[in-house]
Amino acid sequence: MSAQDTHASAEVAARVERRWATLAVIIIVMMALLAAFAGIHRATMPQPRVETTDPSRLHLTGEFVESNLGSVLESNGNVTVRAIGQQYSFTPACILVPADTPITLRATSADVVHGILIQGTNVNTMLVPGYISEQLMRFAQTGDYLMPCQEFCSFGHEGMWGKVKVIDKTEFAGRAKGGGRLSCVGQ
Amino acid sequence: MLANRKLILAHFWLAFAVFGIALTLGAWQIFIRSPIGTWLSNPELYYRSLTAHGTVMGYVFPTLVAMGFGYAISESALEQRLVGVRWAWAGFWLIVTGSIMAVIPVALGRASVLYTFYPPLIGNVFYYLGVVLVVVGSWIWVALMSINLRVWRKAHPGEPVPLAMFANVAGSYLWAWTAVGAALELLLQIIPVAAGLKATIDAGLARVFFSWTLHAIVYFWLMPTYIAYYTIVPRAIGGRVYSDSMARISFILFLVVAMPIGMHHTFADPQVGAGFKFIHSAFTALVALPTLLTVFTICASVEIAARLRGGRGLFGWIRALPWDNPMMLALAFSFVMLGFGGAGGLINMSYQLDTSIHNTQWITGHFHLIFGGAIVIMYFAIAYDLWPHLTGRELTNLRLIRTQLWLWFIGMIVTTFPWHWVGILGMPRRMAYFDFGDPAIAPQALSVTFSVIGGFILLASGIIFIVILARGMRAPQAEAGPYRFAMAVHQPITVPVALNTHALWVALMIGLTLTNYGYPILNLALSEGTSVPAVYVGAQ
Numbered sequence: 001m002s003a004q005d006t007h008a009s010a011e012v013a014a015r016v017e018r019r020w021a022t023l024a025v026i027i028i029v030m031m032a033l034l035a036a037f038a039g040i041h042r043a044t045m046p047q048p049r050v051e052t053t054d055p056s057r058l059h060l061t062g063e064f065v066e067s068n069l070g071s072v073l074e075s076n077g078n079v080t081v082r083a084i085g086q087q088y089s090f091t092p093a094c095i096l097v098p099a100d101t102p103i104t105l106r107a108t109s110a111d112v113v114h115g116i117l118i119q120g121t122n123v124n125t126m127l128v129p130g131y132i133s134e135q136l137m138r139f140a141q142t143g144d145y146l147m148p149c150q151e152f153c154s155f156g157h158e159g160m161w162g163k164v165k166v167i168d169k170t171e172f173a174g175r176a177k178g179g180g181r182l183s184c185v186g187q
Numbered sequence: 188m189l190a191n192r193k194l195i196l197a198h199f200w201l202a203f204a205v206f207g208i209a210l211t212l213g214a215w216q217i218f219i220r221s222p223i224g225t226w227l228s229n230p231e232l233y234y235r236s237l238t239a240h241g242t243v244m245g246y247v248f249p250t251l252v253a254m255g256f257g258y259a260i261s262e263s264a265l266e267q268r269l270v271g272v273r274w275a276w277a278g279f280w281l282i283v284t285g286s287i288m289a290v291i292p293v294a295l296g297r298a299s300v301l302y303t304f305y306p307p308l309i310g311n312v313f314y315y316l317g318v319v320l321v322v323v324g325s326w327i328w329v330a331l332m333s334i335n336l337r338v339w340r341k342a343h344p345g346e347p348v349p350l351a352m353f354a355n356v357a358g359s360y361l362w363a364w365t366a367v368g369a370a371l372e373l374l375l376q377i378i379p380v381a382a383g384l385k386a387t388i389d390a391g392l393a394r395v396f397f398s399w400t401l402h403a404i405v406y407f408w409l410m411p412t413y414i415a416y417y418t419i420v421p422r423a424i425g426g427r428v429y430s431d432s433m434a435r436i437s438f439i440l441f442l443v444v445a446m447p448i449g450m451h452h453t454f455a456d457p458q459v460g461a462g463f464k465f466i467h468s469a470f471t472a473l474v475a476l477p478t479l480l481t482v483f484t485i486c487a488s489v490e491i492a493a494r495l496r497g498g499r500g501l502f503g504w505i506r507a508l509p510w511d512n513p514m515m516l517a518l519a520f521s522f523v524m525l526g527f528g529g530a531g532g533l534i535n536m537s538y539q540l541d542t543s544i545h546n547t548q549w550i551t552g553h554f555h556l557i558f559g560g561a562i563v564i565m566y567f568a569i570a571y572d573l574w575p576h577l578t579g580r581e582l583t584n585l586r587l588i589r590t591q592l593w594l595w596f597i598g599m600i601v602t603t604f605p606w607h608w609v610g611i612l613g614m615p616r617r618m619a620y621f622d623f624g625d626p627a628i629a630p631q632a633l634s635v636t637f638s639v640i641g642g643f644i645l646l647a648s649g650i651i652f653i654v655i656l657a658r659g660m661r662a663p664q665a666e667a668g669p670y671r672f673a674m675a676v677h678q679p680i681t682v683p684v685a686l687n688t689h690a691l692w693v694a695l696m697i698g699l700t701l702t703n704y705g706y707p708i709l710n711l712a713l714s715e716g717t718s719v720p721a722v723y724v725g726a727q
Contacts, residue, residue: 010677017433017483024479032469035538039465044539046454048461055719087722108457112308112722113390115455115546119613119627122542124455128391129307129719131457146627150546150615152301154308154724155231158220158618 051132070181083107085114085127088156092183094163098172105135115150139166198255209243210649212236217642222623222632233619234299241302249408254328263670264349265339271331281324289317306393309721312381329359347682351418351672354438358410368399380721387718391458392711398449406445412565421673423514426492431675435686440477447703454541471536513588517568520596524560549610552603560599575667594648602641605634
């Protein structure tokens with residue numbers, strides 16, 4: 001470091017150190033590139049867009065009115081699920097979806113910050129009042145999953161557990177025939 | 188040459204006293220929500236405890252350690268009496284006042300918002316004001332560190348600033364700037380609502396402000412530990428610092444890149460777009476660099492000590508290390524926990540992997556391992572090393588010290604490894620109760636039970652730690668001599684200006700914060716209709 005350090009041992013030390021630093025930089029650049037590649041090529045990235053909504057008018061107007069909550073089979077065969085979190089439950093409390101189908105989850109909060117986590121999957125998003133969370137998901141198999149609120153939302157937080165029921169694709173299509181919004185509440 | 192022993196001791200004693208209380212609360216929490224705890228009929232008590240535990244461990248305890256250690260470094264490394272002692276005491280009393288002001292509403296259940304605040308939940312205004320006072324008290328310390336260095340520079344023009352002080356001042360600047368995020372959230376958003384002047388708040392903006400503080404604060408907690416790695420450990424085990432300049436570069440890198448990365452805490456949030464999340468993810472990868480450099484330099488420094496003691500061979504030198512020296516033991520434990528915690532951190536910061544573990548017990552496991560483990564075990568080592576110089580008495584029971592360090596290490600592993608595991612299974616964090624009778628949750632019961640055992644081992648270790656320090660106050664007197672820091676293999680005679688001053692790096696830190704946070708914050712602040720009604724704690 002100083003001009004006085006000219007002897008050989010200092011040079012060896014500096015060289016070894018430089019090599020390690022270079023290796024560390026390469027590791028870090030590789031990690032960033034991998035993340036960029038996976039994000040672009042495999043389209044695995046966090047929610048890209050910011051959408052807002054007024055939580056005090058959720059129940060009156062817009063896509064999160066009560067009659068519009070639940071799962072709907074779109075004309076292209078995909079499914080859209082709309083849900084809200086509020087102290088201390090999800091609506092619908094049991095989400096019904098088909099297996100092996102691209103699903104879009106759209107959700108928001110009616111009061112404080114909540115979160116949706118579907119156990120055993122990597123479906124995991126925050127519900128922040130004023131903003132709409134959107135997450136793409138796809139379940140390979142039928143089955144039941146627990147869906148706890150993963151963010152502290154005051155004293156009843158520990159009781160805020162929802163469910164996700166994944167059923168056969170054709171069974172879901174049969175139930176969806178009549179139109180309307182599907183859920184598995186009370187089943 | 189520690190002239191202000193009382194000041195430094197006051198900081199350390201207050202730090203370890205509040206640490207003891209928060210540790211006890213932590214042990215109770217881990218027990219009460221486990222399968223072996225009885226059902227807590229009032230879950231609200233759990234969240235009071237959790238708020239107190241987080242507030243103390245996050246804001247009060249590490250800040251006091253950094254301050255006390257900082258004053259000790261300033262006096263001993265600069266060999267100069269502390270300038271501004273009266274201000275230092277004022278800062279200390281501000282922290283005492285703030286802590287008491289904050290803890291009363293928490294204890295009454297009026298501020299169960301956790302240390303992360305979580306608006307639109309709003310607690311009693313005195314909780315937030317108390318936290319503000321704690322931060323203001325610590326800012327006095329930041330100013331004093333800067334002033335003391337300036338006084339020294341005037342008396343020693345052109346000389347290299349001792350490494351310990353260079354790093355200490357870097358840490359203080361990092362804290363000053365990282366605290367601004369939470370300060371903006373508190374002063375502009377939360378306190379007006381808590382005081383009843385406003386009724387709505389933008390929760391998304393608040394989360395972005397908080398992420399500004401939430402990540403770099405970890406590096407502020409880390410600074411005393413890294414200072415100990417570089418400037419205490421090699422001296423204590425009879426070695427030399429491998430490279431003084433690499434040490435300076437590491438601290439500079441922390442100062443510059445610890446800040447503009449906090450949005451990796453908001454990957455799962457809807458109020459920030461994917462672009463800025465990616466930028467923050469990439470910058471987070473960069474912050475691994477100073478740690479990788481440090482691991483190299485410290486291992487090399489330790490190897491020097493081993494070879495001086497006659498160690499031989501490619502790995503044979505490891506046996507020659509002074510393993511009965513508490514500092515050596517603490518360093519080894521700290522590195523093991525840093526290794527596991529760091530590997531977990533790379534998963535957390537990953538743009539893709541984060542969704543598998545976000546807000547699960549994995550995260551709790553991660554930061555307990557890094558902060559409670561790798562960082563706090565070095566706080567213990569710092570206290571043991573400084574104590575004889577502060578009390579003028581010797582710490583004689585090395586065996587008990589080693590036992591305490593072993594217990595902390597084992598306790599932390601036994602607590603956090605099961606947490607990581609149940610996190611992968613999807614167990615959410617911050618819950619007062621789990622229904623282990625549910626067949627879907629039952630498989631997590633065994634792991635959670637293990638972590639309870641770990642929690643009680645940690646509590647035992649914490650008690651022993653405080654007993655050792657208290658006994659040290661009454662041990663026979665022994666003059667410890669001047670407090671010294673490790674020498675480098677090649678002690679710097681002249682240092683380039685860039686490695687001897689902070690101005691350039693502070694400018695870069697602020698600049699990067701503005702580029703990485705400016706647009707998202709302005710965008711959210713200017714967007715209409717995103718403020719939502721506040722939900723007052725205790726009003727339901």
